[in-house]
Amino acid sequence: MTRRPIFLILVMAAVAFAFLGGATIGLGMMLRTLNSDIARQIGEGPDLRGVVVTGVEPLSSAARTGIRARDVITHVQGQSVPDVNEFKRLLRTHDLGEGVRLTVRSGGAPRFVFLKGGE
Numbered sequence: 275m276t277r278r279p280i281f282l283i284l285v286m287a288a289v290a291f292a293f294l295g296g297a298t299i300g301l302g303m304m305l306r307t308l309n310s311d312i313a314r315q316i317g318e319g320p321d322l323r324g325v326v327v328t329g330v331e332p333l334s335s336a337a338r339t340g341i342r343a344r345d346v347i348t349h350v351q352g353q354s355v356p357d358v359n360e361f362k363r364l365l366r367t368h369d370l371g372e373g374v375r376l377t378v379r380s381g382g383a384p385r386f387v388f389l390k391g392g393e
Contacts, residue, residue, distance in 0.1 A: 301370070301391050302334020303327050307357040308346055316344045317382065324348035324379070325361050339387045341378065348384070349377035 306312065306328050310320040327345045330336050341347075347355055350364040351374055368374045370391030378387055 301389060302331035302336040303341060304329035305347075305358050305361065313346075316346070318346060318379065322346060322348070322379070324355050325358050335389060335391055339389050341376075341387060341389075342380065344380075346379040347376050348379060351375055352377075 304327070305325045308318075308322060308324050308326045312326055313320055313322050316326065324346045327336070327341055327343055327347065329343055330341055347361065349355060350361065351368060353364055355361045355364065365374065370389070373388050373390040376387050376389055378385055
C-alpha cells in the first residue's frame with residue numbers, strides 16, 4: 275500500500291519535468307538541453323554543448339551503464355549533440371539492441387559509455 279504514494283510522486287515529477295521543458299527517453303534517463311545557466315550550476319564551462327541528465331530511473335539501461343544525474347552527454351557515436359531533439363534523432367539512427375557509444379562528461383572529465391536498450 276505504500277507503493278501508491280511513491281508511484282504518484284514519480285508520475286507527478288515526470289509530468290512537471292515534461293512541462294518545464296525536459297524530455298524522457300525509453301532508456302531510463304530524463305534529459306534537458308544544456309544551457310550556460312545549467313552548465314554553471316553543475317560546474318561546467320558555459321561553452322559546453324550537449325544534454326544534461328536530470329534523472330535516471332533505478333535499474334534502467336542508463337543506470338546499469340553508470341549514467342548519473344548531472345552527467346552531460348556530448349556525443350552519440352562520435353556525432354555532437356547540441357540539444358535533446360538531436361540526441362533523440364541520433365539514437366533513432368542506431369540499433370539500440372546492439373548498443374550505442376555515448377561520450378559523457380562527469381565531474382568535468384569525459385568518458386565513454388556503451389548504452390544498450392531493450393535489456
